[in-house]
Amino acid sequence: MSFSGKYELESQENFEAFMKAIEVPAELIEKGKDLKSITEIVQNGNDFKITITTGSNVIHNEFTIGQETDFATITGSKVKSVVNLDGANKLIVKLNSVTSVTELSENKLLDILTVGDLTYKRISKRI
Structure with a gap:
């Protein structure tokens, strides 16, 4: 199943609680909570380009499955x-203390980010 597409x-x-937990400044949380987000994924075999x-x-990241890569994070740091x-x-x-699971299910992209016992869930539809 190919992840390629726009979502x-x-x-x-749990957007606000999660962002506070990873120390995103309050003014950025307030500004970002109601904004629409578009995720674009280009998959070529095990190579991925993801732009959110x-x-x-x-945020733009490129990686190959199983290979160490520098990732840009929500907070602006590299990991x-x-x-x-x-x-x-x-x-x-x-990514440091955050575990990210991205799952493709039919025309939905489900992102689950966990830090400690706090989970942030995003559901996006293919467009």
């Missing part, structure tokens, strides 16, 4: 990590 954020749970655009903020593929439709990566 628009449909709903999210939220308002004027753009070295490895993305693993679980089955044909689930990407898993640990």
Whole structure:
């Protein structure tokens, strides 16, 4: 199953609590909570290019499954990590204290980010 496509954020749970937990400044949390987010994924075999655009903020990451890569994070820092593929439709990566699981299910992209016992869930639809 190919992840390639554009996805628009449909709903999210625990945005504010999660952003506070990873120390995103309050003014950025307030500004970002109601913005629509577009995720664009280009997959070529095990190579991925992912661009997440939220308002004027753009996060761009490129990686190959199983190879260490520098990742740009929500907070603007860079983190070295490895993305693993679980089955044909689930990407898993640990970025410092945050574990990110991205799962493709039909025309939905489900992102689950966990820090400690706090989970932030994003559901996006293919557009």
